Amino acid sequence: MLDRRALLRGLAVAGGLAVAGGISGCASPFTEVRLRLATGGTQGVYYTLGSALAEAWQQELGMRVAPEVLATAGSVDNLRLLTTRAADVAFSQVDAAADALATLPPGSSTRPSALGRVYDEFVHIVVRRDAAAHRLADLRGLRVSVGAKESGVYFVAKRLLESAGLAVTDLQAAYLGINDSVSAMQEGRIDAFFWTGGVPTGGVDNLASHMPIRLLDLTDLLKTIRTRYPVYAPGTVPARSYGIEKSITTVLVRNFLLVDASMPDDLAYSLIKALFEAQSKLVVINPLARSIDLRAAISTEPIPLHPGALRYFREAKDA
Structure with missing residues (x-):
């Protein structure tokens, strides 16, 4: 005290x-x-x-x-x-x-x-395990929640997309918070969503218990991201988190x-x-x-x- x-x-x-x-x-x-x-x-x-x-x-x-x-x-x-x-x-x-x-x-x-x-939080880019997207650039044209407007999720999502040569307008974008993003993926209304949170994040963990998911790995973009935005650091989501088979490299956000x-x-x-x-x-x-x-x-x-x-x-x- x-x-x-x-x-x-x-x-x-x-x-x-x-x-x-x-x-x-x-x-x-x-x-x-x-x-x-x-x-x-x-x-x-x-x-x-x-x-x-x-x-x-x-x-x-x-x-x-x-x-x-x-x-x-x-x-x-x-x-x-x-x-x-x-x-x-x-x-x-x-x-x-x-x-x-x-x-x-x-x-x-x-x-x-x-x-x-x-x-610290980790950027999660969550996709269905059977989705064709394996890199951030593969999200072009897909139905993707980029976070609620005025949220930190939306702020970082725009930056990461730009680092991959994409804009939000290249997606079929939805502006959803974590709860609505999880519901939308379960119901098949979106193909992917962005989130920043600790590991595990409850909403993502709950989603993984209902359907198989993956997280996109950002290794190919990490140098570009950190050159443009030095405030970000490398982060790792370990294997077995959310049922993923191997650890993935992402961005850590203080x-x-x-x-x-x-x-x-x-x-x-x-x-x-x-x-x-x-x-x-x-x-x-x-x-x-x-x-x-x-x-x-x-x-x-x-x-x-x-x-x-x-x-x-x-x-x-x-x-």
Whole structure:
């Protein structure tokens, strides 16, 4: 648990915390803080972990009201909410976050910074096992779900298709989230779908228990993809995942927890500290939380770490 007395002593030495709604003399300096957390679809990892994290933050920081968990379309939508101040904290894939940072107008009053890298996901390009498609380029003309618009899945799908010389318009494209993509494949309405998620992802695992599937291997495109988009790293989905016969090479996508750079340092510090204090509880909600690693969490390039988060990681390293 977060040691509130120690935290209060530290804040007193530092001269106190100036946050909106803070009340002098409260048991916690964060009692009246109100936060909105942008997550994703209600069946996705972002929303599941975000809901658990909101409860942990309320308990650990002594907030009167738990952060509001916003169901969204995903990373791109989350970044829009963050940069328009409609959300205070947001989950985002590295690629969408880097693009948002690069396209901010000069002198922008909002600028995303990272509390930390929270977990990694793998790009899944799922096809029926008997499908003729064996490479990404083979998807031309097929019925393919490229993810919901404003989602991180759609963002990465467009980039991977372009690396294979394709555009979304070269497909019979559908814009579906994971649940609808799984249903559509089971019903024979699509031939393939894109997804980014941990291994295994529940929806894909469930699909594999009902019908034989494969994942497309991206070995032939990996050099092109990484040259164009250095934010991506190679990833491997091991054999026997989803019943596949051999491991496949794909793209790994880092996921961050973002705030605006203007967030008070002590609040950012306490949010990331509370996340690690509550990690065992988060794992119960979703095993993917087990991959949240203190050493890897600082790897948020090209998004800068928030100074408050950086102070936490330095202290944790020296502890």
